[in-house]
Amino acid sequence: MFKNRVLGRTGLVLALGMSLSPGTAGASIAAPTGDATAAACPAHGKRFQIGTSTRVYLAGPDGVAYAIPNETVYFQLWNTWDGLTRWPGDTVSSCFGGSHLWSDAYLIRDPSSPKVYIYDARIGRFRWITSPAVFNQYAFASNKIREWPVSWEEISNDNWDN
Secondary structure, three states: OHHHHHHHHHHHHHHOOOOOOOOOOOOOOOOOOOOOHOOOOOOOEEEEEEEOOOOEEEEEOOEEEEEEEOOOOOOOOOOOOOOOOOOOOOOHHHHEEEEEEEEOEEEEOOOOOOOEEEEEEOOOOOEEOOOHHHHHOOOHHHHHHHEOOOHHEEEEEEEEOO
């Protein structure tokens, strides 16, 4: 029942074209912190918000800012809101080759392999996360990895790296 209420609220929010703010899933969060003046753009793997928006973005490895559409997708990859930073309103347009609304994303590992993949809804395939260092760079949560058979036809040649 709780899941249905959350999904119903998420659907309503998406239908209205709004984004959820951190903390509405029961986790409390202080305003994102970080020194945006220390670098010109968020480094690959950083989660950030822009201006006064509640939308969360991930600085991806391919010059794309991945917009996380809702808490469901967010919490398929991370455990907490920790690590968010706030950047100026023009960050996406000035730092990235584009942005993509990530309609879905999750971590998966085939039980017969140590490789961990991320499902990239932008291309509709799994991208291999090339090393534990890259996994940690993106601060993904290891307890979010699903185990499920992955066929080679589902795997992209475009790896997820730094």
